[in-house]
Amino acid sequence: MMNQKRPHRFWVCHLVLSTALMLSFSGCGAKVQDLNTIVIWHQMRPDERAILQRQLRRYEERTPGIKVVEIYKETEELRSGFVIASIAGQGPDLVYGPSDPIGIYEATKTIQPLEQFLSKDYLDQFSGSAQTWHNDHLYQIADKIGNHLALVYNKKYLERPPTSDRELIEMSRQIQEKHGSLAGRPNVYGLAWNYTEPFFFIPFLTGFGGWVFDEDGVTPSLNSTAMVNALRFVRALRDTHRIIPNESDYEIADALFKDQKTAMLINGDWSWAGYVEKGIDVGIAPLPMISETGLWCAPMTSPKGYSLSANVPPEKIESVIRLLRFLLNEENQLETVRAIMTAPTLRSLYGRTEIRSHPIIMNSLLQIERGRPMPVVPEMRAVWDAMRPPYQAVMGGARTSEQAARDMQDLALKKIRDMNE
């Protein structure tokens, strides 16, 4: 039986617990702004992240009272997570990544224009491709340009890189013949890349004269002769010329190159420093020309940079912009270039000898010059999702190139319709 004192104690405990519970759930609503803590969400790889962490520690030392928290998220998770969190009034102050989701962020009103906080003189210091403008507003400013594919080759197998598709095939065959095979599988492949993802297919499409959108920049143009020819070409590399592995996703292609079981690899600038660290004598070259068309295989290029969340309150913007300017300054960009060999965005850095004489960075810049900027419109999302299944079906032998091109177009149109309904 309860004595006289217990009920009071019970009710007090109950009140405390219930209040704590209510308070814990109150965090589910709009974010309570901590003006002295700046949060960055990014998708940087471990080596990039280590540099960012160093830079942030330096910033905290120079700016007492300000704390910067960086949170890693995988690319897809970053994109969808940022949209969902922002709509719920949560999320980071700055979001870092490639420019392609900018259209989605803008459509969902989860980022805010930057040009109102950065003067024209300041912006003029940056290369034009470092600034992502969409619907007349600046939504991203980058510290790296590129995020592009190029031909990575192992100098142990090749003295010079191929410059055309014919050379690529011939050189690959020679390497495979020279190193023999085991149970029908070459000991060293000529070439490898992630051929499950359409992003890696784009250079072949552009090499055959195709593109993902019509001139209006939003209507898909996937059912084209260029698409059919490019699909046939990629399939022939595997089934006719037999110079690429039978099955190859990103991890397999990457592992094959690291284990020196492929002489060449198509991969992005984010991966090159890792191969150098692994002790491979790496060369970077622009992707070859398609002899039939006389066009270079042009990868999509995009800047990688920071966008300002729409949830940053006016009273916090100044400190967030101050951090942004710090992260984009010359000292920090140079540190990144030296460590991971990516192309910087400040014009002043391009005059420096250490950059102009760096073969990897210079070849990377040449590839960027030959590349095509990745569209930032939300329709791009529909195009990627429409390309993937038919492309994989062609590589799996389940569809012809013609059928796949038609299916890609139909699917892209349907997805755009669904997206805008």
Add this chain to the structure above:
Amino acid sequence: MSRQKWFIIALIAPAILVMAFVVFYPFVYNVFLAFGNMNLSRIRDWELVGFRQFIKIFTEPSQPDFYVVFLKTIIWTAANVFFHVVIGVFLALVLNQHLKGRGAFRTILILPWAIPQYIVALTWRGMFNYEYGSINLIITKYLGLPAVEWLKSPTEAFLAIILTNVWLGFPFMMVIALGALQSIPHELYEAAEIDGAKWHHKLRTITLPLIRPVMIPAITLGVIWTFNNLNIVWLVSNAGEPSDNTHILVSFVYKAAFNFYSFSHAAALSLIIFVILLTFSLFFMRKTRATESAY
């Protein structure tokens, strides 16, 4: 109201509060979303549009097709739960014997369950690689059979995710079955032996009926978990590859929501999954009389 009733209400109030926030509110919100038109272009100004999403799911062709995905989900669930139960009960029967090193065997057999699903899925994905995966190496080198294109062909890829989940799922059923076996009074077996019963008689008339009350809820849970198992499908098949041919309903929902931003479409699909699982659970529990005592 009496003091005792207030006391009871006070005790259950925090739990109800938690349930309201983490179960009822998301569920009700999901129902609203399912009848709305929230997508990328109407993410902030969505409105209720009635049954449009449901009509779209059941009548409009999609890539992949809803009915095909639904059929695959049934095959996926039935195959997995069947093998989980058969392998799990078989191993539990073995471990229930007086074996030397029983503890070590039990630990080894629980390992698949103890390893994080992400690691298991990605390891199996590597093992299924056509040229470098250990499964094809075994098939070609030791069995003399041709290599299988596990991840490139739709049927083989679907088989690959089932194999992975079978490996991952049997320890749960084994542990449950072992617990149930250990609770069966030994006297029943002794009495049966005196009556001259063979092992299969004892299995059919003592073991299986007496582990049934424990196994039925476990199977029901197994069906719900497997039906909703996103991790293995998503990671082994790399988000439905090849060509979105390895989706089950829940990965289809995930893709609709987080890749395509079709939130209302995904919410409608979730509601359909909920109705399917609720109907199954009620029917299965009633049909098997799972709540009745075995003794």
